[in-house]
Amino acid sequence: MIEILRAGPLMTIQDGGRKGFADKGVSQSGVLDNRSMNIVNILLGNRKDEAVIEMTMAGGDFEFQNETFFALGGADMGAQLNGAECRLYTVYRADKGDKLTMGYAQKGCHGYIGFSGGIDVPVVMGSKSTNIRCGFGGFEGRKLAAGDVVSTGAPVSGITDNSYSPETENTDEIRVLLCAQNYMFTQKGIDDFLSCEYAVSANYDRMGCRLEGTAVEAVNGMDIISDAIAFGAIQISSDGMPIVMLADRQTIGGYAKIGAVISTDIPAFVQHKPGEKIHFRAVTLKEAHKLYRKEQKFLRKLSEKCQKGR
Amino acid sequence: MTSDTALSVVFGDKISDEINDRVNSLADSLKKSGIKGITELCPSYCSLTISYEPDIISVNRLKRKINGILRKEMSVRSEDSVLWEIPVCYGGKYGEDLDDTAKLLGITPQELIKRHSQTVYKIYMLGFLPGFAYLGGMDSSIAAPRLSSPRKRIPAGSVGIGGQQTGIYPMSSPGGWRLIGTTPVDVYNLKREEPILYSAGDYLRFIPVSEEEFESIKLQIESGTYTYKSDEAVRK
Structure with a gap:
């Protein structure tokens, strides 16, 4: 306890x-x-x-x-x-x-x-x-x-020597997957989104993180018939600013989504404080899945290593 | 593609029973299929979003499985659908905005209750709050604009009209809908095995009840003796 x-x-x-x-x-x-x-x-x-x-x-x-x-x-x-x-x-x-x-x-x-x-x-x-x-x-x-x-549970034995040294990585580049709704945006809008720098705003909570920077241009408004919102989905609000939807997001929403932060980059993204800057880079689904599997493999390896100590 | 761990099957681009039926049919078929690696199904008006674990099932395999289901005769959702009867006490302290809303619409409160309760509503999807149902089928003659200043706290069970929509607040929440009544039924109850009473694809009908009936049902619910009124396989 x-x-x-x-x-x-x-x-x-x-x-x-x-x-x-x-x-x-x-x-x-x-x-x-x-x-x-x-x-x-x-x-x-x-x-x-x-x-x-x-x-x-x-x-x-x-x-x-x-x-x-x-x-x-x-x-x-x-x-x-x-x-x-x-x-x-x-x-x-x-x-x-x-x-x-x-x-x-x-x-x-x-x-x-x-x-x-x-x-x-x-x-x-x-x-x-x-x-x-x-x-x-x-x-x-x-x-x-x-x-x-x-209250905490009963401790597991043989874990006392476990530790891990994280590698330092450039975490300001956040990889995204452009999604099917990106037809809602102009080519200029998509180009700006992928080339401009965005700052994490103070409007950041567990539901979502609003970014500030170049407005993303839409073809004709941001409203869609409400549909599901994935973890990391990037909605564009009516003033063109991206909002990255996070853990406490509602299940369904009515703003168009330009893409989604890939799951392996969500941790790096959320660790940015208000005022810090990021930029987006588009990857393919294949690349995203490769990174996903690599992450799972890393976690399995770490788990095996930690269990060997026991 | 919705994200690297979710894909969406889009059936159309308008709010209609036909499109929404297909969304909920696919959700049902996938639920029954027990495909490993699917973590979540989120139906909405026109699309079904399927979350998956890419290391358990590849996206191509998942797509093949989905296409297989779509090619076959999908289970007709409405055969499994339930019609829920939701008792509502209209007006007075149970529906503070009933009289004003009726006046705004140029009808009597009784007429508003009648038009609101004679429709069988379809649950297109759940969202916004746990158990909050987006209902289709409201008589357009009782559509009324939202309140200009939303209430800070609307009690659980409140039944309201907001624009072209009507619905039940499953838990207390801020909101701008016009409150016309309250149901004693606990749409959301964490102590129940199924915390959320109904599912997308089900139907719902409001049954006007008196204050006495309301209080009696409330007691039955609190003591766990209430039978939630529902009829299997009722079509519109």
Whole structure:
């Protein structure tokens, strides 16, 4: 168990998302950065989509109430365990009374803390994720606050030496797949979208991230007959600005979509803070799937390596 | 192509029963097919979006499977469809905007209730909120513009009219629709095995009930003794 002494602005329990209920109008929810969640969980001996705490822009302060193994991922929030610096993607052991403190995100936007044995909250429609808008899932359907005590599961043995060193990559280039609705846009609109730089605006939450830059020109308005919105889908709003639709997006929407961020680049995209700049590059479905399989292979390898230690 | 993990089958470009029936038929057939690697089916007015895991099923194999189903006689959705009877207490504290809306339309409140409850509505899709049904078939003579300033909180079960549409708020939410009544039926209930009462492709009819009946049904629902009124395989 872990007590929240001080909560950051948005700390919620999220897992791999609520899948299979979109036909009932239920949003997917889940972490924004799947990759960070996957790695943290693998290091801790958990299922790769087990629930973690997602912290946006800043972390919180925590006190452990019993022996717990935890790992951090995603944004670096300068975490310290009893005053000693904690590295990302490294398993730490904490004892009763130990304090984990965090500050603002120095690099990245969303930080994650996972626990060996996972988080013990009710499974609602197949997921532990918090749906804040509808008030269910996660911890009482809401964001975490000071005084909350979160139950963690029984730790998995033989994980204490697990760690992972992420490679530094250029993450400002975000790869996209242009989608069938791009006939709604002029060639100039598509060219601008792929060649201009866009800044992440302050209008960024778990539902979507609005970008600022060159307006994307449409042939005749952005309205379509409402249809499904994929994770990473890029809607163009009525003023021509792209909005990347994220975990808490509604299942269905009525704006035209120019394309979608490929799933392996969503983690890099969401880790940009407001004000930071990105640009898009189009890839083919074949390339996107190659990258997808490569990512799955990487996660399998990491999982095998972590299991060998046991 | 919708994303690298979702593709859409588009059946047309207008809102019609015929197009929407095909959307929901394909969704049903795919649900029954048990194809591995499909993670989500999201039907909307004219298209079905199918999410998949590219490392479990390749896009080409998935497309072949879908085409196979489309070539064969698809199951006729309406045979599996359910007609849900939704009791509604109209007006008064249950529907604060009933009188104003009737006045705006130049009809009596009774006439508005009659026109609203004599139609069998088709559920084209669910979205916006869990269990929020986009209904087709409303009598266009009772279409009324949304309120100029939306309410901050509309209680769960409220039945409203917004433009050419009518619907039920499954949970409390902000909203700008004109509220004409309330149903005691819990369209959305996490404690129920199926948290969302109905599915896209089903039909729905509003049954006017008195205040006493409303309160009685509400008690039955709370105690778990209410039988949700539905008829299998009812066609329009």
